[in-house]
Amino acid sequence: MRVFESAALGPLTLRNRVIKAATFEGRTPEALVTDDLIEFHRTVAAGGVGMTTVAYCASSPEGRTDRHQMWMRPEAVPGLTRLTDAIHAEGAAASAQIGHAGPVANSVSNRATALAPSWQISPLSLRLTRTATVSDIARIVADHARAARIAADSGFDAVELHFGHNYFVSSFLSPALNRRSDGFGGSLVNRARVARAVADAVRADVGTDLAVIAKLNMDDGVPGGFWLEESLAVAQWLESDGSLDAIELTAGSSLKNPMYLFRGDAPLREFAASFPQPQRAGIRLVGSRFLRAYPYREAYLLDSARQFRDAVRMPLILLGGISNRSTMDLAMSEGFEFVAMARALLREPDLINSMQKEDRSTSLCIHCNRCMPTIYSGTRCVLTPSRSLG
Template sequence: MPQPSSEQVDVLAPARLGPVTLRNRIIKSATYEGLSRDGLVTDELIEFHTRHAAGGVGMTTVAYCAVAPEGRTDRRQILWRPDALTGLRALTEAVHAEGAAVSAQVGHAGPVADPRSNRARAVAPSRRFNPMAFRFARQATHDDLARIVRAHADAARMAVDAGFDAVEIHLGHNYLASSFLSPKINRRTDSYGGSLANRARLAREIAAAVRAAVDGQLAITAKLNIDDGVPGGFWLDEAITVARWLEADGSLDALMPTAGSSLLNPMYLFRGDAPVREFAAAMPRPVGLGVRMVGKYALRHYPYTDAYLLDQARQIRDAVRMPLVLLGGITTKQVMDQAMREGFQFVAMARALLRQPDLVNRIKADPSTPSLCIHCNKCMPTIYSGTRCVLAEP
């Protein structure tokens, strides 16, 4: 298995990701932009990604592109359908003009979806109450799951038509596939519940369907939880096995370990301050009032450290040979170089690039360039009005 190497891989040099060559190994990871309207691309969304492309990243990731109407966390989110292709082509062409590649994050929100906004009932492994939506998600039927697997494949084919270089399958944060992996959320007793093999069935079926649909035409990556951040949830021991299965299936070109649950513990991934007051102010009543009252319990505080997922991600790195993307606290050239030495092929950044979209270009010019992100996480509530760093506002 890959081991730390004394030979330094240059994170700023071109690298292959499946059939695609990136100009460097730095990926702008998916952060819901809050800039789509009626499930379609806007000029503001295009400008968001061209700004990061011009800033020097090897690839930028468009989030979150839902494969089914009920699979959105918000009705505004991009929905894969023919009407969206014109805008998506304009986006990919604009990013390519800046010299970067572009990936589309594809997935189904499952129990994290907002049925009030979508005007469609959410689906989950088992019937479950969503306190943010004040609604129950119904248990997904086998027909639902077959439809959703096909929808992932259809979305990937549309991504090819739209000019994307890659798709990122969302297997994290207790969205649908991740919620099936979780023994805490998945209470089924059929072929999609119980044993790890059964709970991983949906994730593997989705990844295999995407591979069959677009094999060789674009890169396929996946964001996989390695820790839900809640007792009784999906954790590293099972994640190692699932990563091995995905590798053996041959469905992925790279894997990005991630953590946290948008349903049960959203701050577990976003280390740093928990902006309870800002979240409460951004939400309509009565949700905002509820967040103000109990938000300190739902939005827990986890201290920030650089490369904060590295210890757990090392376990995945030791278990598989496929390329891995290190996510979480990647802010400086020093941290990027450490990731390369430890056998990771790519790194992913989000909040640091919201603060400084040209941070990669700055690092190219001066490797000692520090990130100005202070991990206050006040960017998170801006998803409702256009994702941005509040400190970077004029």
């Protein structure tokens, strides 16, 4: 496989094997598409990726991390259609990341109680989450299917189901967060029921209209959390169910350990500056317990991801430290069908075109992670604002 050759992804054919990974864009202040969001994705599409992922497209209003995130409803369709049209005009495919934030949702911002498999105090809102009932679970599963249908009707080519980072589905998988004693807790078979039900419901609704991808945690990075051995089993079950066209492998917990996914510098000062007092002082005082720094290296999730490549036959998308052409070639040589990148494209939206022209083989991204706090004001690279997306 060669990274810049066209490739099949379910019913799609992408012009190459590079996917712009989902990163909340911070460009939907009214929870609807804006011209700024369209330009963000048009720019990266024009830069050469095979597909760009729109994030975050919540399945339910209470499933947003805050009320400024988009949620999938009929009112969103006109804007979403303009967005996909703009992406397609640049020759790229469009994917919608669909999910429910669960315990990661900020109930104060959403003005709705956050749902979790078991109650806990949310570090985001400092309020108790509510234990999801069986009826809640059934509704959220159905909401994912409805959201996927809205994506299809809006011209998207794929949906990415968010099964990672301790969002709703991921929180059910995690023994640290799921303390239930009913049919959705305890054994891994029970804890995986929500993930399998969501994938099945989405596939049943969209059929072959869309490619269906799941973003699955390999490891929560949290003591007692979801771990590699269990994730391998879930990946095998999802493959045997036949509802997915690919799995994107990820790690970390937005609730408890977000830097486990990103690696590199922890931008504590910049995050604190994004909040008013007294939150700002609190973040400076105890934020290092939440934003832990991990050394960056290229392809930092590869060692874990290799085990999935040996365990399943379905296409896999390698994420994490994909910044250089040599890393992309390594992923292809190891049998991964696609690579996903984000921070490098914030720094250089046209990086893929440059690589294809052999003008550049290495990204300028230094993984300072100072882009992360910009989600509150429009996600961008702060080092090169004149070249930032949007």
